[in-house]
Each structure stands twice: as structure tokens, then as C-alpha cells.
Amino acid sequence: MLGPVILAASRSDKMRRLVSAAPGTKQVVARFIAGEIVDDVVPIVQDLSNRGLEVTLDVVGEDITTVEQSYAARDAYLELIGRLKELGLGERAEMSVKLSMFGQSLKIEGGEPGGLSVEGGGGRREGGHELALSNVRPVVAAAAEIGTTVTLDAEDHTTLDSMFAIHEELRKDFPQTGCVIQAYLFRTEDDARRLAANGSRVRIVKGAYKEPAEVAIQDKPEIDKAYVRIMKILMEGEGYPMIGSHDPRLISIAQELARRAGRKLDAYEFQMLYGIRSEEQNRLAAEGHRMRVYTAYGTDWYGYFMRRLAEKPANLLFFVRSILTKG
Numbered sequence: 001m002l003g004p005v006i007l008a009a010s011r012s013d014k015m016r017r018l019v020s021a022a023p024g025t026k027q028v029v030a031r032f033i034a035g036e037i038v039d040d041v042v043p044i045v046q047d048l049s050n051r052g053l054e055v056t057l058d059v060v061g062e063d064i065t066t067v068e069q070s071y072a073a074r075d076a077y078l079e080l081i082g083r084l085k086e087l088g089l090g091e092r093a094e095m096s097v098k099l100s101m102f103g104q105s106l107k108i109e110g111g112e113p114g115g116l117s118v119e120g121g122g123g124r125r126e127g128g129h130e131l132a133l134s135n136v137r138p139v140v141a142a143a144a145e146i147g148t149t150v151t152l153d154a155e156d157h158t159t160l161d162s163m164f165a166i167h168e169e170l171r172k173d174f175p176q177t178g179c180v181i182q183a184y185l186f187r188t189e190d191d192a193r194r195l196a197a198n199g200s201r202v203r204i205v206k207g208a209y210k211e212p213a214e215v216a217i218q219d220k221p222e223i224d225k226a227y228v229r230i231m232k233i234l235m236e237g238e239g240y241p242m243i244g245s246h247d248p249r250l251i252s253i254a255q256e257l258a259r260r261a262g263r264k265l266d267a268y269e270f271q272m273l274y275g276i277r278s279e280e281q282n283r284l285a286a287e288g289h290r291m292r293v294y295t296a297y298g299t300d301w302y303g304y305f306m307r308r309l310a311e312k313p314a315n316l317l318f319f320v321r322s323i324l325t326k327g
């Protein structure tokens with residue numbers, strides 16, 4: 001029951017101020033967020049890489065309100081790619097981006113600077129769609145130059161038609177560009193079939209947002225069943241499946257489905273979040289699996305952090321305890 005309450009709080013400015021200012025917050029945040037600036041994450045990427053793990057890097061900060069912030073987000077990724085290039089880490093590290101941070105969710109009237117309006121996903125999107133596309137394109141191009149790629153994260157359901165359209169557009173020049181699908185949405189099996197047929201890189205996750213019953217399965221065991229059906233579609237398809245989960249049952253089912261589909265160990269990968277089930281990450285890598293760690297960093301960590309609390313009530317308990325101790 002706590003999960004939806006925490007997810008609702010993740011949209012509240014008042015809660016953002018309270019949580020950010022609470023004593024002890026920093027210590028708990030550090031479990032999930034690798035640092036504030038590029039220089040904080042470089043040693044972490046090197047360490048994970050030395051342990052046989054790959055990474056996908058996320059610069060947090062989805063809640064932007066101005067066009068200038070969307071440019072700053074683009075530039076933060078370009079800076080990151082520059083550092084990875086210097087260090088020769090391009091092939092070990094890909095990027096994950098939230099298009100909202102690139103301007104997708106901004107309501108921009110008229111043609112400037114976003115351009116077109118598009119309908120979709122239950123929400124009318126003004127020029128933000130075009131703005132996000134124009135911001136993400138140079139990032140995807142720069143990533144390709146250093147031998148890596150970008151995956152478009154899945155946010156709430158109203159953003160997905162725009163995300164898939166941007167994914168399709170980017171794939172014309174950069175076919176390795178990935179995207180994320182969420183098992184809890186009713187639409188996802190159809191999306192999975194389309195993406196599996198066109199050979200896309202696809203990360204499948206359970207889904208981390210608060211979604212209404214009209215669009216999403218609410219029952220956890222039913223979400224797991226949908227996850228298995230979707231994995232089967234992806235494993236049997238033409239694309240590259242990325243299994244984003246810490247759930248031991250789903251991980252062993254993924255291994256079995258990959259074996260039945262005749263996939264070699266390098267024809268799919270597992271992905272987990274930084275700070276969660278690290279031993280399992282090491283174990284899968286030691287078994288010869290491709291194991292990628294989603295590593296988030298940046299100063300605007302609130303939304304990302306609250307989703308991690310919502311996923312596991314014990315995290316909230318730990319958080320509250322650390323506030324009380326410090327307070």
C-alpha cells in the first residue's frame with residue numbers, strides 16, 4: 001500500500017523540499033545515486049568495469065520547467081560522453097536518458113523552438129516532442145562516435161507514444177538506439193511484438209510509475225506473468241533483449257527462455273540498478289552473462305530516489321530511521 005503513496009509524494013514540491021532538507025537524507029540517497037558530478041562517477045564506472053560489469057549512465061533531473069534546462073541536460077550528457085572518450089570507457093558504458101529532461105514534457109506553444117504538436121498517449125504534446133528529439137539526437141550521435149549507444153527510458157504512460165516515435169526516428173541513423181517497455185501496461189505486449197520484429201534493443205522492466213487501472217495491471221503477480229510473456233516475445237524476436245530486473249525468479253526464467261530461443265550469452269543481457277543486489281550482479285557476470293549496472297548521478301535526484309523507496313518499503317523504513325537518528 002505504501003508504494004502508491006510514495007509515488008504520489010514524488011510529484012509533490014512540498015515533499016521534495018522536506019525530503020531534500022531532512023537530516024540523514026544524503027546518506028540514504030548515496031546508496032542509489034553514484035554522485036553529483038561526472039568526476040564522482042568515473043571511478044565507479046572504472047571499478048564496475050574492472051569487475052566485469054558494464055554500465056548505463058543516467059544523469060538525473062527529469063523535472064525540468066524551462067527550455068534552457070533541456071539544453072543543460074543535453075550538455076550534461078555530452079560532457080559525460082567526452083569524459084568516457086578520454087578514458088576509453090566508451091564500449092563499457094552506454095547512456096540512459098529520460099526524454100522529459102530533454103524537454104518532452106514542456107508545453108511550448110507555436111513553432112519555436114520545438115516545432116510540431118503531436119497527439120498521443122492520452123495527452124496532447126506541444127513542441128516539447130520536437131525539442132526532445134533535437135536535444136537527444138546530438139547525444140545519440142556523440143555516443144555512436146565513441147562506440148556506444150543510448151537507451152530511452154520509459155516514463156509515465158502519457159509520454160510513451162512520443163518516446164516510441166523518437167526511438168523510431170533515431171533508429172533510422174542509429175539503429176542501436178534502445179528503448180524501455182513496462183510490463184505493467186496493457187499496451188506493452190503489442191509494443192514488444194513490434195520492437196522484437198524490427199530488431200530493436202529493448203529493456204523490459206516491471207514499471208516504476210503510479211499508473212491508473214485503465215492503462216496498467218495493478219496486481220503484482222499478474223505483472224510478473226505479463227513480464228514473462230513479454231520476455232518470451234523479445235527472446236524469440238530479432239532484437240536484443242535487456243532484462244531489467246532484480247527479481248530472482250524472472251532472472252532464472254529469462255535464462256531458460258534465452259536457452260530455448262537458442263540465444264548465446266552475448267545475445268541478451270541483464271540490467272540492475274546501482275546499489276541493489278550487487279552480489280547477484282557479480283554472480284551473473286562471473287557466470288559469463290552480460291550484466292549492466294544502471295548508474296544514476298546528478299544533483300536533482302528526488303524523483304529517482306522516491307521511486308527506489310516506493311519499490312521496497314524496507315528502504316522507506318531505513319530512510320525514516322536515519323532521519324530520526326540524525327535528527
Ligand SMILES: Cc1cc2nc3c(=O)[nH]c(=O)nc-3n(C[C@H](O)[C@H](O)[C@H](O)COP(=O)(O)OP(=O)(O)OC[C@H]3O[C@@H](n4cnc5c(N)ncnc54)[C@H](O)[C@@H]3O)c2cc1C
Nearest residue numbers: 153154180205206207208244245246247271272294308311
Ligand atoms: C536497469 C533498470 C532500468 C530501469 N528503467 C526503468 C524505466 O525506464 N522505466 C520504469 O518505469 N522503470 C524502470 N526500472 C524500474 C522497474 O520498473 C522496477 O520498478 C524495479 O526494477 C523493481 O522491479 P524488479 O523487477 O526489480 O522486481 P521487484 O519485485 O520490485 O523486486 C525484486 C527484488 O529486488 C529487490 N529490489 C527491487 N527494487 C529494490 C529497491 N528499490 N531497493 C532494494 N531492493 C530492491 C528486492 O530484493 C526485491 O524483493 C528500471 C529497472 C532497472 C533494473
